[in-house]
Amino acid sequence: MRRLCKLWMLILLLLSMMTGCTQNRREPDRLAFDMGEGLDLTDDGKLEVSFQIAIPAGLSGGQDSGGGGTDKSFELTSATGINVSDAMRNMQKKLSRELFPGHREVVVIGQPLAEKGIGHLLDQFVRNPRSELRSKLFVVKDAQAKKILSKKSVFEPYMSIALKRQEDVLSLHYMYFRDFMADTFTEGVHPSAPAIALTADSKPYYYGIAVFNKTNGLKLAGFLDDQESVYTNWMTGRQSSFDYSLNIAGKEHDNISLYFTNLEYRVHTRIVNKQIKVDLYLTGSGTVAENNTNLNPAMRKELRLLENIINSKIQKEVQQLIKKVQQQYHSDIFRFGEALHYQHPRQWHKFKGRWDNYFSELQVSVKVKMKCKTPGQVTAPVELK
């Protein structure tokens, strides 16, 4: 018992020492919460990191209550440096609270920097123990990242959260920074990330996909637009539904819109006479959302006709997309190399080193089989004849 008392005394003594020397105080009112980071290249070629820092007072205030001290919900602070940590340190000089990256929602990369290559910037995001593994990655088309982060969102207090919710609405799977890195280190895959652009009146919108090429320094190879990225996401399992509108029989007023769900894909690779052949199967089921054609989706025959038109159109567009990426970007973002690796692990070593060359000349046959399952609430088209 006496021994126990002595031990407790010692522990208490040590605990009292602890309070003095640790200074590990991390009360929320001493921290600057970093909601999003923007990486940019300045005009004179330096790395500039922008931090979107939450202002809690601006959050609680709101518009009608007027109780908050400020109407701004965030402050965008930028600093240059030789790397991310250095910029962070330089930025800290401008802030009276310690920067806390644990709530970082997004990492946004500006086009100039992405074109120069981001291969040398990856380390910090996973090394720093206080860094966040749940940050999502975006690339900005034709602008600096800080331009996006400085915009006010309509609904969300921060642009970083708005970017994330935009992906939710479009039923896209997040591209986490760690996923991007995992793709970078996987054989037979080139990474890609969602792209944001600014409209003419400088409002951010979801543009499509930024294609990277990791062969030398992880550089931006180009962008894919909205429809192309739907197909790309579909082929890589990153999207579960999409809206599709098309003209039928070339007439302007004969158009139909569908909402496709249950998107499935299957990549089958074959090696025939040392030639690689890829068969891509795309399936899904759709609901008619708007029908301005003479076709009645409730009629079996007309439905088949409709499905055939849609299938051949999608098939053609996917073929074109694959050709475009093969010839312009030379980056296998469709994960065909990965599929070949998994399906022919014994032969993979023959192609591994020169996969980019093989990818550019790959023969891909696309088969699309979409089904219109529900015609919507009306059957025959509602139209004034």
Place this chain on the structure above:
Amino acid sequence: MRSKGYMVLSGIQLFWLIQIINWSLVFPFIKQVVVISKQDAWISIALGGMAVAVFSYLLARLRLYNPNQSLVQFCQRVLGRWFGRVVVLPYFIAWILICSMMLRYSGEFIHSTLLDRAPEWIIMLIIVILMVFLTSGGIGGIGRFNDIVGPLFFAVIFATFFLNMQNIRWGRLLPVYYDTGWLTIIKGTVPHAPLFAGGSMLLLVLIPFMNNEAKKASAWSLRAVALCSITFVIITVLGISVFGPSMAAKMQDLYFSYSRSVDIMDFIQNIDTFIFSLWIFGITSTLSIYLFVISYETAQWLRIEDWRVVIWIVTPIIFITALISPVATIFDLFFSLWNYVLFPVCGLLIPLILWIASIIQKAHNHQIKNVEE
């Protein structure tokens, strides 16, 4: 041998004890297997687990030749007074090293993730104080502690299995086997199995405290190793399918990073804090077990009546070794020492000698008996 109430270990306590040692000691180093056998790391770990299961079973059986004496007494009886004492020395080295290495690792880990402004020695000192406190309660006290922490630890680990489902891409585990081949897969067991088996080596000391449950020790340790291997395999599979083999190999602690990537509906996040606190419990328990084992056997070796006195000699040695060992680079050194020297000697060679000697002795005793009759 002093046998008061607090020096008794029950079967289920042994089960949790082995479990906790392995969770807190081996989990942080699973990543080293991924470095070698990439996406097939889980096969390496499963193979290693099977080997360790056999190893633990045999070790427990060996100990049951003489379940009532301490390890030092057992060695002396089987191998003679002088040689028996020498043979135990490698165990002291192994245990002191593993203890200081773990202390250093946990100090560093807590320092880097939680208390980055506290000096490391203070963090380590606090762990040491906890460890001394727990050890002074005897093995029974540690056993009770494990009774509480073990199921809690397991519940949290079990829960994390299901929390990352939306981040999993099973494709990252492919292709199975072809990229690595058997040789690499077996090489992958090297950084894992010896450390894993290190926990089972404690059976040599702990079985005498199990009194009437000693006979079941081999069954309990087998169950513990089996459950542990299953959790290791599951975590490796999940970790690789979340991060991909090449990223997983770059992580410092695969399981911790795995738990940090959990994000369900923006609501269930940061579960790493639970794991972190339980891991600190686990580390405290693990270090106390080692400290107990070293102190108790040293007391036997030096023929000191009260083993608790030895705690005050052993603890500073562990603390100072941990303090002076160079940061970060020590682990490589420790692992090559443990995998290629200490484990083969303490885990395989000495038990083998003991086993052969025990059989010979038994046969000899039998003969004498027959002659006398």
